[in-house]
Amino acid sequence: MKKLYIKTFGCQMNEADSELIAASFKRRNFEITQNLKEADVAVLNTCTVRQLAEDKAISMIGRLRKWKLLKPSRKIIVAGCAVEKLGNKDILSRFPFVNLTIGAKSINKFDDALNNIVGKAKKPQKQKPTPEASLFNSPITAYITVTRGCSLKCSYCIVPAVRGEAEHIAPDEIIKEVKVKIKNGAKEMVLLGQTVNSYSSQYKGKKINFADLLKLISKIDGVKRIRFMSPHPLFFNESFFKLFKKDTKIARHIHLPAQSGSDRILKLMRRGYTKKQYLDIIGKLRLADKDTAISTDFIVGYPGETEKDFNETLKLAKAGNFNFAFCFKYSPRTDEDCKSKNLIPKEILKKRLDILLKTIKLNSKEIFNSRIGKMAEVLIEDNNYGRSSKNFKVKIDKLFEPGKLLKAKIVKNEKNTLHGKVVK
Ligand code: 5AD
Ligand code: SF4
Secondary structure, three states: OEEEEEEEOOOHHHHHHHHHHHHHHHOOOEEEOOOHHHOOEEEEEEOOOOHHHHHHHHHHHHHHHHHHHHOOOOEEEEEEHHHHHHOHHHHHHHOOOOOEEEEHHHHHHHHHHHHHHHOOOOOOOOOOOOOOOOOOOOOOEEEEEOEEOOOOOOOOOOHHHHHOOOEEOOHHHHHHHHHHHHHOOOOEEEEEOOOHHHOEEEEOOEEEEHHHHHHHHHOOOOOOEEEEEOOOHHHOOHHHHHHHHHOOOEOOEEEOOOEOOOHHHHHHOOOOOOHHHHHHHHHHHHHHOOOOEEEEEEEEOOOOOOHHHHHHHHHHHHHOOOOEEEEEEOOOOOHHHHHOOOOOOHHHHHHHHHHHHHHHHHHHHHHHHHOOOOEEEEEEEEOOEEEEOOOOEEEEOOOOOOOOEEEEEEEEEEOOEEEEEEOO
């Protein structure tokens, strides 16, 4: 059997695309290996959300030159967002030993493109490609793409350019995919979309929104938990809050990117909300369930960000009571971005990032400790480890089969792993 090595950079969206890619190889009798040395084909699924992500992927292409020289029949495929941003030509001229480049927008054409590289599949692909199983995660968790691309125009973000306008997958297809994943052993569905709660489609002749989609998925036999990411503050509505309160299959953790706490910067970023509106939404999530865990993303050093703006972000970081936050230095993505006169000097970016990270960490520690003595609903992933509905890693005092959902009382916090005692 031939072997495929696949390296995924970036977000869960890319992970889900890598599953589609892997499925195409599986239909051609490939097996997946984690060991590049024994692989016949290497696929790099690239990211370009920040310069660092792009650089990492590009430097790995460079390193593959030697790997191919060792065995010239080996094939290299570069896919994903960086291909879309840089262009096929750019990559092929810099790295002439690459056999195929295919951008994130062309993922549906991947299977056809593969014919010229590794030959046709024995069984032709039926309609749209569907991933066969969760290949890279704990098999308990499955990623389901419900929306591709993004129709918002946040000023700092490359995603709309590299993934295109938002396109919602039809509910029938989503339901079909959920059922396949359940058959393969998954219990927890993670719905993916750049603005996942903007979901809108038709089902049985009627218009449906994100809350309706959640209801449809929650009803499917075998679905024990639903997560989704990432929602956008603009697309929450009362039907969601009502459902969130009632349906506890929907995990009590929401990742809600804030990006900044300064209304001035939020406006420049074209986020469409103020700090107060953001706080109102997390207030509503916590009204529906008192201690809903909220995590977020922040960007520091957006062009023109003053100390005062940054202090507003720090205030939000405290007021939000986040269980964690991904914090990034602003990274210009286009030539135009790079020309901005207001770029923040590197030293200040670093200083602000450090301060913000410290604030987040302090709060995070408090939240972890506040779980002690409380109950958690844990979905076992591996032996005695699992994740709580609030997305905390929990170590249980007994061994269980993966996929078991149980209640545990949290007894201590050790290095950001909660320890729980199973309760009958
Ligand atoms: N610079 C820094 N961070 C960025 N992100 C998106 N674009 C940029 C950029 N140009 C961050 C945002 C987003 C996360 C996925 O990446 O915080 O939510
Ligand atoms: Fe994901 Fe954005 Fe990176 Fe593409 S560029 S992989 S959408 S984070």
